[in-house]
Amino acid sequence: DAGVTQSPTHLIKTRGQHVTLRCSPISGHKSVSWYQQVLGQGPQFIFQYYEKEERGRGNFPDRFSARQFPNYSSELNVNALLLGDSALYLCASREERETSQTQYFGPGTRLLVL
Amino acid sequence: GEDVEQSLFLSVREGDSSVINCTYTDSSSTYLYWYKQEPGAGLQLLTYIFSNMDMKQDQRLTVLLNKKDKHLSLRIADTQTGDSAIYFCAESYNNAGNMLTFGGGTRLMVKP
Numbered sequence: 130d131a132g133v134t135q136s137p138t139h140l141i142k143t144r145g146q147h148v149t150l151r152c153s154p155i156s157g158h159k160s161v162s163w164y165q166q167v168l169g170q171g172p173q174f175i176f177q178y179y180e181k182e183e184r185g186r187g188n189f190p191d192r193f194s195a196r197q198f199p200n201y202s203s204e205l206n207v208n209a210l211l212l213g214d215s216a217l218y219l220c221a222s223r224e225e226r227e228t229s230q231t232q233y234f235g236p237g238t239r240l241l242v243l
Numbered sequence: 244g245e246d247v248e249q250s251l252f253l254s255v256r257e258g259d260s261s262v263i264n265c266t267y268t269d270s271s272s273t274y275l276y277w278y279k280q281e282p283g284a285g286l287q288l289l290t291y292i293f294s295n296m297d298m299k300q301d302q303r304l305t306v307l308l309n310k311k312d313k314h315l316s317l318r319i320a321d322t323q324t325g326d327s328a329i330y331f332c333a334e335s336y337n338n339a340g341n342m343l344t345f346g347g348g349t350r351l352m353v354k355p
Contacts, residue, residue: 162343171345
């Protein structure tokens with residue numbers, strides 16, 4: 130069974146541009162979360178979606194937005210890119226069961242803003 | 244507010260035990276996790292422990308939780324060169340476990 134997939138794997142943008150990152154969760158998982166990992170730091174929570182509804186939002190500016198589609202895949206959008214947005218963007222999916230505590234992470238999209 | 248802290252670096256010899264430590268500040272944490280990240284890769288969940296437990300063992304991995312001191316540790320027995328990676332501890336605050344707060348990571352280097 131395929132794990133969490135993300136596309137693209139790498140991306141180079143310039144300041145002021147916008148970017149769309151994509152994530153497909155594990156089949157049967159309805160919850161998707163996004164994390165930003167700046168080089169040398171731990172991941173920071175950005176968003177969580179479940180059944181196409183936003184369930185949680187981290188401390189990120191409004192330039193960051195996301196959505197979830199009926200097939201539970203998700204997009205993360207970042208507008209007006211800044212140099213500081215350069216990071217590895219990780220997507221995680223999870224079953225929504227009381228007894229499930231495992232979030233499965235994808236390989237990430239590495240974004241470089243020049 | 245929540246904060247998770249880890250030491251930056253640990254070096255051990257192959258075959259020795261490794262102990263990676265983590266402290267957290269929010270006593271309402273319900274689950275605590277250890278993730279492994281190899282270069283250029285995403286995060287791999289190694290193990291997790293519920294906050295009402297003191298210890299959990301899974302093959303070479305032993306997790307110890309001291310709730311009074313808000314201290315979490317991961318012990319890797321018989322450390323191998325393939326264990327070289329960055330290890331993150333993380334906490335969550337509700338049964339849904341959706342928002343994880345991560346530490347800064349500990350880089351484990353295993354020397355042959």
